[in-house]
Amino acid sequence: MVSESVLIEKLNQRDQRAFHWLYDQYSPALYGVVLRIVRDEEQAQDLLQDIFIKIWKNLDAYDAQKGRLFTWMLNVARNTAIDALRSRKTQPASAIRTDEENVHIVDRQHNTEQPNPEHIGVKEVVSQLRPERRELIDLVYFNGYTHEEAAEALNMPLGTVKTRIRAALQELKQLFKS
């Protein structure tokens, strides 16, 4: 395993091999996340390229003090994909665009699409998560819902959403610890 600080140093020197390593190591995870968000293979592939270009260009903006490289890359990927999803959804309805509208469109999209094929590992871990917690993680993390949006989509009080997000992540933390 390459040490992360060495990798970042090499990347900042625009070392091609370091980029190859970065891509080989992380592209499946980022592609999985992006595909899960946009649910369109062609768009996910375009976005994955955009994401790696963004990562490549903005490496200087990555601050190791604030978190690990992979977390940062995941955030870049997630935000790029969610932005793309939102702009795709809102374009036809731009004339009467409100946040509420937006949520419903995304929500509808989310509910009508077929779920992704899941790995055995996902099933194992996810089957240990309570369904309502998992749904919340997926809504917020993979669909970029705010607390308010999630509360409305799941028809529950805002306070409950916050409590459940905490509980879900704590459960996730315990699952990966063991």
Next chain:
Amino acid sequence: MNVTEYIASGILESYVMGAVSDQERREVDCLSSIYPEIKQELEQLSASLENYALLHSIEPPPQLKASLLQKLTFEEQEDRPEPIVRPMPVEPTSRPTFQVTWIAAAAVGLLLLTFSFFLVSRLNNEQQTVSSLQSTNSSLQTELRQLRDRQQRDEQVLALLRQPGTRTLELRGNEKAPNGDILLYWNPQNQQVAVEVRSLPSLQPDQQYQLWSLVNGKPIDAGVFDGGNAAPYLQRLNRPIGQADAFAITVEKRGGSPTPTLSTLLAMTPVGS
């Protein structure tokens, strides 16, 4: 502030999920840099989400990498003259850090540059010192050699002079050698003669100076010696001279002549009493 309470509030979970406002994000960034407990909890939560994301890994189509690399090389060349300083859309707060990193890098670079200049100038100084020491050393050695030579010479002269009975005579050049000046050490008791050439004209290679002692008007061969700069300082002549009324010097063929060539006489002095 109560760290445990803050961790339990759920804001860290919302933070790692990306579901916080900009203001909340800044707050978490700030607090996690102050409280190690918050930072640790954040790291664990991020790691959990990383693992969760890894579980959803799907291999992208292989041709994607090639096409991406093409774009990267292309855009890299295009952008090279003007480095991109674009704020990350995902993390607006990272911009100051970006500048700080640059400033820090520049400072470190400057420091290294200064330090290497310092080292280079030190090296130059050292080299100058070494070469000046070397020249001093060689000039001292030359001086030492000269002193040693002179001492050896003076010892020889002193050894001659210490012998009881040694007389010192000076022969000055006539019009043929206006600057000629020779000191003659003669000891009638042990019959030794030595000359110290202070100044004499250089001769042809096949010529030598010859010293004559005059006894009752007759010249007696007292030995040959060399003149010029190459000649040794003190030359002992190998003819025993026990008696002399006067001494004379002529120029003869190398090895000396049985009788003096009077036309080449260039110095003469009486011995006196």
